[in-house]
Amino acid sequence: MLSKKTKYGLKALTYLASQKENTPVQIAEISEKENISQKFLESILLSLRKSGFLGSKKGKGGGYYLIKYPKEILMTDVMRILEGPIAMVPCVSLNFYEKCDDCPDEATCSVNKLMLMVRDANLDVYRNNTLADLII
């Protein structure tokens, strides 16, 4: 299952990307328009800012705004921040590799074999889609 965090994060990014001008948009506006709990959205936008997708401005006229063009924001990067590793098991993860402690040999592991194919299929989707591609 996709977490609500990821779902809300994607919706917020899309909302920002579809603004005519790239001026700050307040959390309150996004949360209202996209039906997202404001406090929860707050923490999501904060983490998106800390990972370099968003800029922010405090005080009146403040809010969040994209600091890259939607075309330059890859889904691989967004998903890794919001949802975590793209691989479903650490032993096939490119960025978060870890050996399974219960598995004696990856080369003969059926789970490894299947999840490697799944990872590649997912990567293919995320690498070939940017935030711009999600706007309808």
Place this chain on the structure above:
Amino acid sequence: MLSKKTKYGLKALTYLASQKENTPVQIAEISEKENISQKFLESILLSLRKSGFLGSKKGKGGGYYLIKYPKEILMTDVMRILEGPIAMVPCVSLNFYEKCDDCPDEATCSVNKLMLMVRDANLDVYRNNTLADLII
């Protein structure tokens, strides 16, 4: 993340599929060879039996065995039983469709659009792999 249930279930199925003869194999043997908690494996094998992948036999010489050829066991079916829906959001699920209550229109939803592509990519993998393909 892939649940341990799915991981263990896949390992158990592969273990059964790689037996020379299709005679019953005891839970204890599988749990030992694959490093799986026996009691947990018990419940996993039970659900695989109830969903028509395995047969079982009680008493001496009893155990679990495949009731189909590995070649005939599609990963789509296995994954749906062990892990649940293949889609990451209900609104793009083929077998477990549900409308999102917070989303006014699927046709203009960015999450829907992305997750539809992800679902198709995953389905493609699971549909084109059987249990036989996982044996190394």
Place this chain on the structure above:
DNA sequence: TTATTATCCTATAGATTTAGTAGATTGATA
């Protein structure tokens, strides 16, 4: 300088899911 606005930050709480355990029961075999 003061009031207002809106993000920033820490801590916490409730609900759900996951992973595993305990123990009694049922049925098959020798």
Place this chain on the structure above:
DNA sequence: TATCAATCTACTAAATCTATAGGATAATAA
């Protein structure tokens, strides 16, 4: 009958998810 192994029910511990609360900080405007 004794033994073996699956079946079934119930329970628990831990982790994760989805928030919520409330104050701190910074920018702007009067």
